[in-house]
Amino acid sequence: MPWIVENLWLIAFLPFLAAGISALMPRAQKKASSGIVIFAMALSLLLSLKAGGYLLKAGSSHETLHLVRNFDWLPYGDTVIRLGFLLDPLSAMMLFVVSFVSLLVFIFSLGYMDHDENFTRFFTFLSLFAGSMLALVIANSLLLLFMAWELVGLSSYLLIGFWYQKPSAAAAMKKAFITTRIGDLGFFIGLLWFHYASGTSLFYDQGQGALDPTKLSILGGSAALWISLLVFCGAVGKSGQFPLHVWLPDAMEGPTPVSALIHAATMVAAGVFLVGRMYPVFEINPTALEVVAFVGAFTALFAATIAVAQWDIKRILAYSTVSQLGYMMMGLGVGGYVSGLFHLFTHAFFKALLFLGSGSIIHACHHEQDIRKMGGLKDRMSRTFVCYMIGMFALSGVPLFAGFFSKDEILLDALHFHPANLPHFASRIPIVFGLIGAFLTAFYMMRQVKYVFFGSPRDHGAQHAHESGSPMTLPLIFLALMAVATGFLGWPGHSWFHHFMEPAAEAHPTNLYLMLGSIAIVLIALGVSAFVYSGEALRAGAVDPLEARFASLFRVLNNKYYIDEFYEKTFVLFTRTFSRIIVRFDRYILNGFFVWGSALIVYGLSLVNQLIDEAAINRGFDKGCRSVRTGSQWNRWIQNGLSQHYLKITSLAIVILFLLALFIGRT
């Protein structure tokens, strides 16, 4: 077995180790703690590169596609729970993305979190987060994957609520945890079902794993459908798809590097990765993929419309992430396994770039996040501006930037989406939604850029803004390079990425009309947006032109379709009412009715008793009562309320009973 496969676990282990060491460090040891964490991450990146390089060298022969290293974890009786690590193109790709972006985010945090008093704690959590994500990627077993999945959830909880002194951050961390937990419940049930159906928890195991063709063939169509839908529940929660997307924008309460990490490389990618990992199961029943496609397409459009009407620089990016994740899901769902993952790949870089760029802006503007209070930063922060523009072009899908290639591939696959069991118009929904979404994406990104960088400063925070230090700008430059370079890996028609991920399958031929059409849409959107948000609109105190024109629509979008309010009014209210009812039940029915009721009954009976006593018995039986009283004196000695006394009598009684039994036994 090659060395790298044997030692794949190191990639995930090193960040965990660094987190452990850093957790034990005193608070003042900023340099040492961040140094260890960054060093461990750099080692992980090197190992990931080595793993990817090994796969490249090994070529595309079929048996090397899934290199596994399995081991017995928990033997009990005849059952053995086995865990394992897996190296295949999917995990190699994810390893690179996660470790590369994480490393840059860590370096960025050096600058961004410099003044925070809990600097070491931040790096501990960051390392834990990255480590769990890496473990999730290389897991070759449902159980290990689930453990890492929950660890990712835990560390995101810790990081979103890093500034837990802020009530909004504390609320956001709880919201993120609980919302994803709803999806995880489905995921867990699906996982158990899958384990039960296939009899093993390993994914690949020399032909005996749950995802190996032999095991897949015995999985029935309906079982496969339910398992995939349940697993998809987990992906919906983690990747912020509708209707569980509500936590993602709130997760912006965390420090900006965390947002970059959550939104680019780690947490949200986990859901898409999960669908990619379980793709063979999804493929069995076409309905499963259709569900994925429609949920994704709807989310892509839905979140893009919300992003148009947001004011918070990070919230715009958050909704754009939700929307882009929708694209990825749509890509996977319409049968474009490679295109969905390619978008995940490119998106990780340019979205990390955008988030870190916004972090740099926020840092410069004294933690101001409202784009209405920025403006004119183009000249003050020129390096950030250039990098941000590259990220913005990549996200909008301007030709030759990364997002263009990957989004175009998804649209291409959506164009070829013709499932037999759907009417024609239904199969056109993903491509239509995708194109409208592309228009909106370009529109809101241009709007944001115009507000932030152009015009004149509208607040003194922006007036005194200056370029951030090199720990913050260097990662931006690296990511900007990646945001351009990664696109060329998927050059239409000669996609290296496609060849790496799935050498056997043939990509759809390039459709020139579609490509030109989407280019036109993007350029028009950029132009319209640039035109709308210019001159008067960027003046301080000006109303958003959209708000002026479509006031009520804008309000609905600005309030995110009132979905949070809807949940508040329905599910949360229901839970609250239900628990209140339970408390009432406890207090009044159980405690009130039974306890007090029985007490009252006893009291009433004693009143009746007293009447009978006084009326009937008292007269005639006074004398008898006196003898009873003398008897009671003796009785009182027995019932004196001392537990020891009772015990004494009990043990003596046992002795007497024993003696009695002895005598009776004799006779």
Added chain:
Amino acid sequence: MDYVFYILAIWIVGSGLLAILQRNLVHCAVALIAFFAGIAGIFFSLHAEFLGAIQVVVYVGAIAVLILFAIMLTRHVTGEEEVSPFSRHAIWGWIASAAVLCVLLYSLDKQMFAISAEPSQITMLDIGNAMMQRYAVPFEVISLLLTAALVGAVVIALEEPRERK
């Protein structure tokens, strides 16, 4: 190897008597620790090593300390008790326990137990397997009980909230 048993038996009975007869509660607790250790020795002599270890951990380690703490929290640290266990009021207690002892010994004297040819031997591995398989449900129940007891103990011992009359 017989003398091991006799030494242990004398040790246990002696420390047990000391534990219940002394007036000073702290001394009682110390004698109790010796008593628990003796019981652990008995388990070892019966080749139940795992139980012996548990006995040391749970009784000598945890429960004895718990009792010491309770003594300190409820008495002055010296822990003198006013009433001797030999006072007049205790006489019936002594009579009762002596009677129970007579009954037990009498019945042991009458009863003969079939002795199996070879004493049973089990290892830690067997115990672990049994806990995970045959006794899995009782195991889970007992862990639930322990959790409940833990929570309950905390709730009970917590300071009551200041009067809300």
Added chain:
Amino acid sequence: MVTLTHYLVLAAVVFCIGLAGVLTRRNAIMVLVGLEMMLNAGNINLVAFWRYLGSQAMSGQMFAIFAIAVAGAEAAVGLALLIAVYRHFRNVSVEEISSLKG
């Protein structure tokens, strides 16, 4: 030769020492101590029977383990109760705490 009966006699004696402790001491903590001794006597019996009568079955040991766990829970709750009682009555003498009286 130490036989099963030896262990049973020892257990009987320990049991009665514990019983005497429960019956004669006034301090509730000492009552608990006596209870623990009685439980230990029971454990000696379980293990001795397992050793001398059991085949490969391990019910004796398993029961002893569970008994220890229950005893641990009992001690924790019992002592917590004592502390609560002490706070209420400023006393842990079982003679004084006799609200059980009819």
